[in-house]
Amino acid sequence: MITLAVTVGLAFAGFVITYLNGLRLAQRQERLARVNRQLSDLYGPLFALTEANSRIFAAFLERNARADGRSPFAHETPPTDEELAEWRLWVTTVFLPNIRAMRDLVLGHADLLREPVMPPLLLQLCAHVSGYEITAARWAQGGYEHHLSVVPFPAQEVAVYARKGFSELKKEQTRLLGRHRTG
Numbered sequence: 001m002i003t004l005a006v007t008v009g010l011a012f013a014g015f016v017i018t019y020l021n022g023l024r025l026a027q028r029q030e031r032l033a034r035v036n037r038q039l040s041d042l043y044g045p046l047f048a049l050t051e052a053n054s055r056i057f058a059a060f061l062e063r064n065a066r067a068d069g070r071s072p073f074a075h076e077t078p079p080t081d082e083e084l085a086e087w088r089l090w091v092t093t094v095f096l097p098n099i100r101a102m103r104d105l106v107l108g109h110a111d112l113l114r115e116p117v118m119p120p121l122l123l124q125l126c127a128h129v130s131g132y133e134i135t136a137a138r139w140a141q142g143g144y145e146h147h148l149s150v151v152p153f154p155a156q157e158v159a160v161y162a163r164k165g166f167s168e169l170k171k172e173q174t175r176l177l178g179r180h181r182t183g
Contacts, residue, residue: 032176034112039169042109046102047166050159053098057155060090073148084147088139096132102158103129114165125158127151 061071064086072079072087079087106122113119131149138146 028176032173035169035173035176038112038114039166039173042105042112043162043165043169046105047162049098049102049105050162053095054155054159056094079147084144087147088144091132092136092139096136099125099129099132099153119161121154121157121161124151124154128153
């Protein structure tokens with residue numbers, strides 16, 4: 001009788017251990033799948049867009065800086081009509097499409113955010129895009145009295161946010177895959 005009880009006890013313990021291990025592995029797989037989606041659908045593209053936008057903005061400033069090296073918008077003397085026309089071209093063909101793509105990522109994949117609530121800097125990004133859309137619509141109608149969004153672009157904050165999110169998720173992905181960095 002004792003032998004039977006020990007056998008049943010060991011079988012039950014083995015079943016529980018197998019069940020718990022399977023549950024742990026399933027949870028790990030679900031977490032890995034979410035991290036992969038966060039990287040591929042939100043943080044990876046957001047990071048790439050912020051980096052590209054930063055680099056193209058630097059190229060714009062390099063090509064269009066005044067003699068003292070400053071932007072026409074960061075100067076005591078207002079921008080000339082030629083400088084404003086060049087700015088409108090860059091905004092409509094490069095900057096606005098980039099920031100729209102950033103906004104669309106945030107709105108389309110808010111479920112993949114790492115935070116439990118929408119970070120204020122992402123809300124500011126969305127508002128900045130809307131502010132530029134009305135400015136660009138006025139340009140399309142021939143109205144050139146405004147050249148900036150009514151909401152400032154949190155460029156540095158969004159870049160840091162995207163870089164940090166991407167980096168931390170890549171580390172977690174590596175950990176979940178069981179890989180360790182060497183050398």
